Amino acid sequence: MTDATTLTAAPVLILLGPPGAGKGTQARKLEQAHGLVQLSTGDLLRAAVAEGTEAGKRAKAVMEAGELVSDEIVIAILRDRLASPDCRKGVILDGFPRTTVQAEALDRLLADSGQRINAAISLDVEDAAMVERISGRFTCATCGEGYHDSFKPTARAGTCDACGGTEMKRRADDKAETVAQRLEAYHAQTAPLIAYYDKAGTLSRVDAMGAIDKIASNLSDVVSRAIA
Ligand code: AP5
Numbered sequence: 001m002t003d004a005t006t007l008t009a010a011p012v013l014i015l016l017g018p019p020g021a022g023k024g025t026q027a028r029k030l031e032q033a034h035g036l037v038q039l040s041t042g043d044l045l046r047a048a049v050a051e052g053t054e055a056g057k058r059a060k061a062v063m064e065a066g067e068l069v070s071d072e073i074v075i076a077i078l079r080d081r082l083a084s085p086d087c088r089k090g091v092i093l094d095g096f097p098r099t100t101v102q103a104e105a106l107d108r109l110l111a112d113s114g115q116r117i118n119a120a121i122s123l124d125v126e127d128a129a130m131v132e133r134i135s136g137r138f139t140c141a142t143c144g145e146g147y148h149d150s151f152k153p154t155a156r157a158g159t160c161d162a163c164g165g166t167e168m169k170r171r172a173d174d175k176a177e178t179v180a181q182r183l184e185a186y187h188a189q190t191a192p193l194i195a196y197y198d199k200a201g202t203l204s205r206v207d208a209m210g211a212i213d214k215i216a217s218n219l220s221d222v223v224s225r226a227i228a
Helices: 023-034 041-051 054-064 071-082 085-089 100-112 127-135 176-190 192-200 212-227
Strands: 012-016 037-040 091-094 119-124 137-140 146-148 203-207
Touching: 012 023, 012 192, 012 212, 023 037, 023 091, 023 146, 023 212, 037 041, 037 071, 037 085, 041 054, 041 071, 041 091, 054 071, 071 100, 100 192, 119 192, 119 212, 127 137, 127 176, 176 192, 192 203, 203 212
Parallel strands: 012 091, 012 119, 037 091, 119 203
Antiparallel strands: 137 146
16 A cells, blocks of 8 residues: 655656657756656656556557556556655656646645645647657667657667667657647647646746757756745
8 A cells, every 4th residue: 555655755846848859868867967757657657567567558559559557557556656665765757747637636636745846847849759769669679768869879889878788779750640649639738737727836948959968958947046
């Protein structure tokens, strides 16, 4: 059973943005720079699919179609992960919440443990760039470091810069037609959260159209202020 007092510790940061905005890329940099833990519901769901859990079986076809997995499944997965001891140093939520129901559930979860959201940061990008970003994406199968054929290649072809691993993988939902569906789901169900967090007074916006390191620097400044 989950003890509400152990759910998580401040700071709590949210990265909002459409598929390919760079949430995962930037969350990994923030982990290193600020000693926080990245929680990606996409990664948690892909792990559930790979393990063949009941939740994974229910999520698989939905993810491959580029639609959103049910709030019930995602909230349960996120809640369990937040209860892990490593989350006590603070978390970066990457890809959660994605609906108003999830945002309200997160508010309740944090309130139960005396926590709050330090900042919800919207990575602002143009849809047109997203298909190109996503279609060139690959990750290291060993450590999960993310790369791009053109924008962030490995220094040595086929070898991960971070861990030296040589097995790279591409995602099943990174096909152009699925990306279009994922963008549609984002605009219909997730973009309204920008207004939700603006109203709550926790919203920050970062231009995510430039070079990765420049965005990381701007984002890090926002995070430093939010967790000070
Ligand atoms: P998820 O895994 O969360 O995918 P996503 O939101 O579609 O986001 P991506 O991982 O595609 O993009 P990203 O913003 O992390 O970009 P990245 O840094 O990789 O979700 C997958 C699926 O799971 C969903 O469709 C849904 O079915 C389900 N799901 C997950 N969470 C859910 C929830 N809460 N509720 C319901 N369902 C849920 O960058 C992309 C590429 O671009 C990389 O190759 C990178 O190197 C490159 N890049 C990054 N920044 C730049 C830059 N500035 N310039 C050039 N290239 C760049």
